[in-house]
Amino acid sequence: MDDKKRQHPRIDSDIHVTVRLADGGPTNAGRIRNLSLGGVFIEMEPLAFGATMQLVFTLPDGARPLTCTGYVVWSTKVEPKRAAGMDGNGIRLTDISVSDMRLLSDYVSKHLGDA
Numbered sequence: 573m574d575d576k577k578r579q580h581p582r583i584d585s586d587i588h589v590t591v592r593l594a595d596g597g598p599t600n601a602g603r604i605r606n607l608s609l610g611g612v613f614i615e616m617e618p619l620a621f622g623a624t625m626q627l628v629f630t631l632p633d634g635a636r637p638l639t640c641t642g643y644v645v646w647s648t649k650v651e652p653k654r655a656a657g658m659d660g661n662g663i664r665l666t667d668i669s670v671s672d673m674r675l676l677s678d679y680v681s682k683h684l685g686d687a
Contacts, residue, residue: 580608583683587629589614594624594641604629605658609677611642615660618649627663631679638675640668 587604591614602616612627619625624643631638642663648655654662668676 580610581680581684582606582608583680585632587632589627589629591616592626592628593619594626602660605655605660607676607680609665609673609680611645611662611664613655613660613662615655615658618647618659619644619661621645621647621650623661624666625663627665631675633679633682634675638668638672640665640672642666 584606585604587607589602589604589612591600591602593600600616602614604612605615606613614627621644624641626639626641628637628639630636642665644661645664646654646662648659648661
């Protein structure tokens, strides 16, 4: 999707994330390759549309892990051109605490200022 259509600015990243599927599936590890206040792209095995999950990750300049929930809005299994050369999932964030959202917002704002 064109960044001009996005509600939230997106920045590139390389952040380790632990993904626990809500259906009781195994816990997976992946890499957050870009993020915004509304969602992330996680490089990992593509999942089914709508799959819900818990994400746990620590921002590179963060002192503690952030925890949130989200669901798959697209995957490279269906739309491979959206992340050329990578397998993964676009995740919409749906439940994140105010304090974690503040940390994420500060991180994104700081890195947008560096651009």
